[in-house]
Amino acid sequence: MTTAADLIRQADAVLLDFDGPVCSIFAGLPAPVVAARLKQVLVKEGVQLPEDVEALEDPLKVLRRTAEIAPELVDKVETALMGNEVEAATSAEITPGVREFFEACAEAGKPVGIVSNNSAPAIETFLAVAQLEEWVTAVSGRPIGVPEQMKPHPQSVLWACKALGVEPAKAVLIGDSDFDMQAARNAGTRSIAYANEPGKADRLTQAGADAMIGSMADLV
Structure with a gap:
């Protein structure tokens, strides 16, 4: 083997x-917190979140689903995710x-x-x-x-x-x-x-x- x-x-x-x-x-800035921030971006843009998206705690999964439920907002969610990732990277373990x-x-x-x-x-x-x-x-x-x-x-x-x-x-x-x-x-x-x-x-x-x-x- x-x-x-x-x-x-x-x-x-x-x-x-x-x-x-x-x-x-996401050791210092937990993934569920980042996911919640991304979902809030969608809500502020008037998106009615499906139940499965509301339950997501992985920000990358939120981005993937954004491409399906609101493709016109991919860039906005992408930008928000990137900013949060850079913030998280400063306290990563x-x-x-x-x-x-x-x-x-x-x-x-x-x-x-x-x-x-x-x-x-x-x-x-x-x-x-x-x-x-x-x-x-x-x-x-x-x-x-x-x-x-x-x-x-x-x-x-x-x-x-x-x-x-x-x-x-x-x-x-x-x-x-x-x-x-x-x-x-x-x-x-x-x-x-x-x-x-x-x-x-x-x-x-x-x-x-x-x-x-x-x-x-x-x-x-």
């Missing part, structure tokens, strides 16, 4: 999802082991890219605050204004590979969600599941993960 270590050794470049493997972006992992990748000559459904400005803000900028060569954030191109769509993974100058088959993506595993498969990239919570390992295996880790320190 292929191990996570095998995949890292075989890869010419390493890609990481942002929220989870790199940090907990770094994932244990990720700094050491970035350093190990640099020593091994493997460039690092971040592939995320969070916005690039938020990612760049966190990298600056955490002083991780020197280790990250490419940032592929959420495709602005086109929520349908967020992961599991392969676009952001393919863009990161192009920016790093590697073929997708020679990269490996580390992520903690079904969408990460699916995006990797859709792009032709190998994947490592960061299963840091009970029940994640089975779910991410079913989503197509090629290997599994329980912490970022496992890879160092």
Whole structure:
């Protein structure tokens, strides 16, 4: 069976999802608070929220649903989400082991890219605050204004590979969600599941993960 270590050794470049493997972006500004702010933007614009949208506590899901229930407001909700993400990034908590992992990748000559459904400005803000900028060569954030191109769509993974100058088959993506595993498969990239919570390992295996880790320190 292929191990996570095998995949890292075989890869010419390493890609990481942002929220989870790199940090907990909403540690200081909770995701439900941001979701509520986005829903308020919709309400102020006169949108009658469906029950399922009213119940959402994930801001990215609110953005996805905005494209369906009020496509004319995608840009307004996108702008609000980005502002909240940048605010959240200033109080995000770094994932244990990720700094050491970035350093190990640099020593091994493997460039690092971040592939995320969070916005690039938020990612760049966190990298600056955490002083991780020197280790990250490419940032592929959420495709602005086109929520349908967020992961599991392969676009952001393919863009990161192009920016790093590697073929997708020679990269490996580390992520903690079904969408990460699916995006990797859709792009032709190998994947490592960061299963840091009970029940994640089975779910991410079913989503197509090629290997599994329980912490970022496992890879160092």
